Amino acid sequence: MPADHDDELHDELLRRVVAELRRPVHLDPGLDARALRAIRDDQRRRPPARRHLWLAGTALAAGLLVAVMLRLPASGGSAELPAVAAGTLETRHVEIRLSAPASSVAVVGDFNDWDPAATPLQPTADGGVWSVDLQLKPGRYHYTFLIDGRRWEGDPSEPRATKSDFGAPVSVLTVS
Amino acid sequence: MLRLLTLGLAALLLPCALAAQDQRLTERLDPATAAAVGVLVDSAGQAGLPTEPLVQKALEGSTLGANGDRIRAAVATLVGQLGRARDALGGGADGAELTAAAGALRAGLPSSALRRLQALRSNRPLVVPIAVLTDLVAEGVPPDQATRSVLDLARDGRPDDEFVALRRQVQIQRRGARAPDPLDRPALKPAADPPVDR
Numbered sequence: 001m002p003a004d005h006d007d008e009l010h011d012e013l014l015r016r017v018v019a020e021l022r023r024p025v026h027l028d029p030g031l032d033a034r035a036l037r038a039i040r041d042d043q044r045r046r047p048p049a050r051r052h053l054w055l056a057g058t059a060l061a062a063g064l065l066v067a068v069m070l071r072l073p074a075s076g077g078s079a080e081l082p083a084v085a086a087g088t089l090e091t092r093h094v095e096i097r098l099s100a101p102a103s104s105v106a107v108v109g110d111f112n113d114w115d116p117a118a119t120p121l122q123p124t125a126d127g128g129v130w131s132v133d134l135q136l137k138p139g140r141y142h143y144t145f146l147i148d149g150r151r152w153e154g155d156p157s158e159p160r161a162t163k164s165d166f167g168a169p170v171s172v173l174t175v176s
Numbered sequence: 177m178l179r180l181l182t183l184g185l186a187a188l189l190l191p192c193a194l195a196a197q198d199q200r201l202t203e204r205l206d207p208a209t210a211a212a213v214g215v216l217v218d219s220a221g222q223a224g225l226p227t228e229p230l231v232q233k234a235l236e237g238s239t240l241g242a243n244g245d246r247i248r249a250a251v252a253t254l255v256g257q258l259g260r261a262r263d264a265l266g267g268g269a270d271g272a273e274l275t276a277a278a279g280a281l282r283a284g285l286p287s288s289a290l291r292r293l294q295a296l297r298s299n300r301p302l303v304v305p306i307a308v309l310t311d312l313v314a315e316g317v318p319p320d321q322a323t324r325s326v327l328d329l330a331r332d333g334r335p336d337d338e339f340v341a342l343r344r345q346v347q348i349q350r351r352g353a354r355a356p357d358p359l360d361r362p363a364l365k366p367a368a369d370p371p372v373d374r
Contacts, residue, residue: 110232113200114239138336140276140307142236152240159314159347162283165233165250166240172279172314174307174343176336 091135092175096121098130098155102147105130109143109173116146141173198231205234209244216251225258226271229278257281264290269302276306283313289323296330304336305329308343315343315350 096107098121105121111134112118121130142161145153154160154169161170198217201210213234221227233254237247261277262269264287269277277290293305305326312322329339 108239110229110236114232114235116239138301139272139303140279140310142232144240159311159343162279162310162314165253166237166242166246168240170236172307172311174304174311174340176304176340 091137094134094136094173094175096132096134096143096155096173097124097157098145098153099128100130100145100147100153101128102130104148106146106149107132107143108146110141111136111143116149121145136173136175138175141175142170143173144168144170200231201234204238205247206244209234209247212244212248213251216248216255220255220258223259224267225255225262226274228271229258229275230254254278260287261290263287265294265302269294273302273306276303276310280306280310280313283310283319285309285313285319285323289319289327292323292327293330296327301336305339308339311343312346315346317346317350 098105098107106116107119107121108114108116119132119134121132123129124131143155145155147153152168155171155173158171158173161172164170197210197214201213201217204210205213213230217227217230220230230251233251234247237250242250257278258274260281261274264281265273265277280290281287289309290302290306293309294302297305309322309326312326313319317325325342326339329342
């Protein structure tokens with residue numbers, strides 16, 4: 001029967017394959033050492049930039065993190081982060097007032113990054129008097145008023161800075 | 177390998193250098209002035225001087241409409257004054273004390289006055305006494321007389337509020353109010369200290 005013949009051929013082939021697979025294999029004792037050396041050589045041949053890309057990436061990420069941390073306090077502009085105040089002292093409530101006929105008054109100084117838009121004064125009920133409340137740490141602050149968005153005026157109730165670097169009248173406020 | 181480590185280090189430091197350029201400067205000053213002021217700020221920081229007063233000085237100039245050269249000159253002058261203040265008070269003084277001391281030197285007070293005040297205050301904050309001393313001179317009190325009065329308060333261990341009160345009294349007196357001259361009060365007229373070096 002042809003089918004029986006084919007089965008015999010397949011059985012014979014299978015026996016030979018199994019016999020071959022069962023034959024003991026004698027490995028060279030130095031094979032492991034050679035294989036490991038080949039792996040090391042292969043790693044050395046790879047482009048180093050690729051191998052250490054993670055190092056540069058990690059450094060860049062760390063640098064960006066440091067940059068963000070350094071930048072955070074510098075971008076504040078809050079009246080509670082004065083330039084000359086001692087870092088650990090508590091803030092004090094300070095009211096700044098100016099009597100002036102004006103349609104708008106703002107105060108600029110070391111306590112608000114000299115930003116004309118940061119600290120507008122509000123007119124009080126008695127008319128002609130403008131005021132604003134600040135929270136400042138003990139220290140010495142330079143400041144001036146901006147009247148109607150175009151005229152600088154010092155604070156008549158506080159000492160003037162001894163020398164003005166930029167021509168405008170600048171007052172000095174000492175907070176204890 | 178060395179090249180890569182250098183690259184990694186540069187990658188680490190570059191963002192720090194960019195952050196060191198204060199964003200407020202780049203936003204408020206023209207690029208050339210911001211760069212020049214940034215160099216001054218960096219060098220001051222490396223020398224251990226406070227940098228925030230320098231940034232504020234530049235922002236003051238920008239807001240008051242000064243040109244770049246004037247802003248640069250003002251910041252450079254302040255760097256020098258902060259350095260002299262540190263020379264006077266030593267490395268233990270904090271940024272606020274150095275800033276106040278720089279203002280005092282700018283007003284014409286001698287370094288020796290700051291050193292004597294520091295010695296009398298013995299580890300207590302110096303900001304307010306120095307600021308009041310500077311304000312008194314700004315009000316027109318002769319530096320020797322102002323120094324003697326402030327040193328006297330410091331010697332007695334008076335709190336900061338009393339220094340400010342002294343300045344208020346002087347201000348009122350100097351501006352024509354009828355309050356008695358506080359510098360004539362016996363407690364504020366010490367003769368123990370030698371004249372201040374000028």
